[in-house]
Amino acid sequence: MDLQTVMQELEALGKERTKKMYISNGAHEPLFGVATGAMKPIAKKIKINQPLAEKLYATGNYDAMYFAGVIADPKAMTEADFERWIDGAYFFMLSDYVVAVTLAETDIAQDVADKWIASGEELKMSAGWSCYCWLLGNRPDSAFSESKISDMLDQVKNTIHDSPERTKYAMNNFIYTVGTSYVPQHDKAVEIAEAVGPVEVKKDSKKSTFLVASERIQKEVDKERIGFKRKYVRC
Template identity: 25%
Template sequence: MPDTTLDEALADLAALEDPRMRAANEARGDDHGINLSRMRALAKRIKADQPLARELWATGETSARLLALLICRPREFDADELDRMLRETRVPKVNDWFVNYVAKKTPLAEELRLRWFDDADPTVAAAAWSLTTERVVKSPDGLDLDRLLDLIERDMKDAPGRLQWAMNETLAQIGIHDAALRPRAVRIGEELQVLADYPTPPGCTSPFAPIWIAEIVRRREG
């Protein structure tokens, strides 16, 4: 089967556009009208295609960028290219997919984590904290967890939303995975009260760190 062209991919995306879906997505800050399951099916049909992914990204369109993130090969981007892409991911779903499907999958993840950690742009810093959470869970050796808790205790309460959420994830995962630091992580969460009132559907775990930590530890040790 011939490779999909940019015009063909854009036409496929346009065919999936649903005005009702757009209205629902725009209420969450995502300016596209495509059911994501249908977009994933389109990506599966196209298969991995790095040149097309770059062309889709360059359009600047949210739906095209989401498709690009599904069909790209993360290891084929260099660090500067990934840095530029991150700084363009203002739409929530594009940012979420970029961090989880590309930044966390590239062999450059640790280099980027260090590069982005102290960035003045909270969207960029949030990505660094997400990569830090990944290390806390999968490869904590070499991380200064006490210093991370110091930074969380100092900065999380007043951090912008996306950055605050990412720091809170790191706090919770430190508490879950490091028994020695668990009491401190819980205390920080209780003192800061970040996301304490977050509406949590029945059957879901609250993102409030003390509750999150307690529930996951209970499941593991139960």
């Protein structure tokens, strides 16, 4: 399949209602409004195709950029490729659910995510913290330095309330993910969640949202799901 054919197939799957929902979350034109599940039949036909993924991502069309992440070959991507992708990720559904997810399937994931977290840029920071969430929820505990994760929890505790709005989401999710999926630091994550308390996230023209990691961790404790790992990062 070439770029033009894929774009035509995606356009045919677009729904106005889905498009409006994406726009309300921060997407902008061009986009078709394709539900992610509706992309699966095309993905099955194409499988993995990095050159095509690069062309799709470069279109700037939200649905094409999302689909690029579905068919990308993460292990064929360099740090420079990920920098290019994060620079093109103009809102959180791209930074956290396309770029961070794709990065989480590479050997360079932690190194790149560390740089993004330290960048001071809202969506890069968000992608960096989100990448760790995808990693912790998939890789064995032995793949991480316990002291490093402990230091990261301290960093969240000290900076989350003063961080950019979208970064707050990812940092709060990091506390929850450590508490749920990384057993060596479960107890500390619970402590940090309690210390941080509700995290207020302001939204344009909408009421603030309050995120409470401690309640989410407790739900997983009640379900006896501590230590939960996903089999795959990408669906």
